[in-house]
Amino acid sequence: MIAVSNYIVISTNNNTDKNHLVEIKRLVDDMQSSSTSPNTDKYPHILSVSLYDPDDHTSNPYVVEQVNGELYRIEYTTDSSDNTLIYINISFGIMLIITIVTFILIYIKVMRPFAAMEKMAVDLARGNLTRPLHEEKSKVFGRFLWGLDMLREQLEAGREREKEYQKERKTLMLSLSHDIKTPLSAIELYEKALSSGLYDTPDKQKQAYDGIRKNAEELHRYIDEITAASREDFLAIEVKDGEYYLDEVISEISSYYTERFAGLHTEFSIDSYSNILLKGDKDRLIEVLQNLLENAIKYGDGNEVKISFSEEEDARLIHIESSGAGPKEDEMLHIFDSFYRGSNVGEKKGSGLGLYISRELMKKMDGEIYATSDDGSFTAVVVTRKV
DSSP states (O other): OHHHHHHHHHHHHHHHTTHHHHHHHHHHHHHHHOSSOOOOTTOTTEEEEEEOOTTOOOSSOEEEEEETTEEEEEEEOOOOOOOHHHHHHHHHHHHHHHHHHHHHHHIIIIIHHHHHHHHHHHHHHHTOOOSOOOOOOSTTTHHHHHHHHHHHHHHHHHHHHHHHHHHHHHHHHHHHHHHHHHHHHHHHHHHHHHHHTOOOSHHHHHHHHHHHHHHHHHHHHHHHHHHHHHHHHHHOOOOOOEEEEHHHHHHHHHHHHHHHHHHTTOEEEEOOOOOOEEEEOHHHHHHHHHHHHHHHHHHSOSSEEEEEEEEOSSEEEEEEEEESOOOOGGGTTTTTSTTOOOGGGTTOOOOSOHHHHHHHHHHHTTOEEEEEEETTEEEEEEEEEEO
16 A cells, blocks of 8 residues: 555655646746746746756756847746655555554454363363463453363363262272271171071071171161262252342343244243342352253243243242143152152163252242142242342
8 A cells, every 4th residue: 555655645745746737837938929928927837938048057957949030048946745645654554554563563462362271171171270371460361261260270170079979989989988897798698597597496597687787777878878979969069159130040041042942843932020139059040940941942832831920938949940841740759869860761861860950959048949830830939039
């Protein structure tokens, strides 16, 4: 652009520089047709007109013209002191500097943070969670990078907790396995003694049977401990005690699921509600509602999903109702058990843990969750505590 602009201006100036030739021609015509002294006032490019003297030197450009048999020296100026070219180059220079500074800022504020995010994504994919991501001070990606680094820290902390859990679980299993051997060996000894006839009196036989029963009870106790240890993994979910407004939760649910249900052609509605202060963990309540809405998508008939609200003395109840047949009446007592799946799930994949985890989360927040099933609808009710 700078080169083209300079070319245009220079070409224009070259054309305007020929104006003095036109004026010289007109002046010569006037001199030939008039006997009076030539008037140069009306010719801005003509400086002076005098009889030509070869010995007289001047610094101005001139031409020699013959008028009525006399040679005249006509001095002129091209008046090519137009500053347009200078102004254009200054303007383009300022624009060039602004452009360079802008690209430098884009590189510092946008491109470089993107490069850092790319490295972070690769590290996360490879499982390298130890390298922190330097916080970006700008407002462009600062909060995003902070959140990404927070995710890395959470994943790293989760991995460390998983290692500790696996270590404790293996230690517990080894300890219980060792403890189980004692009553199991005792039962085997009693069995061999009875089968070989060593206990030949009723009293001794009763003593053996009592020993077998006692050790069997001991085995049951160890099995219960193993079962409880297996479930502790799902219960080891951190819940932060805090306060939050109901609108914060419902707004986030609405912003995501309104568009999603629209894409599924499912009628989705949220009744009006009063915004009150609740206690517990906002993120965990959102997780519970997401579990219930995902179940509504997976197991409902896809016609309608509705969120409504009701009040109790110290609680706000959130009802999530979905159209479609729910579990059978005799199955409703077990839908919140771990690994349980009702007969209405069909071939849909699932682990049977969503409702179980949701109930455990609500219990940790001093809340509750229960469900009802009517003809053609299933309703899950989340009980949250007011502040």
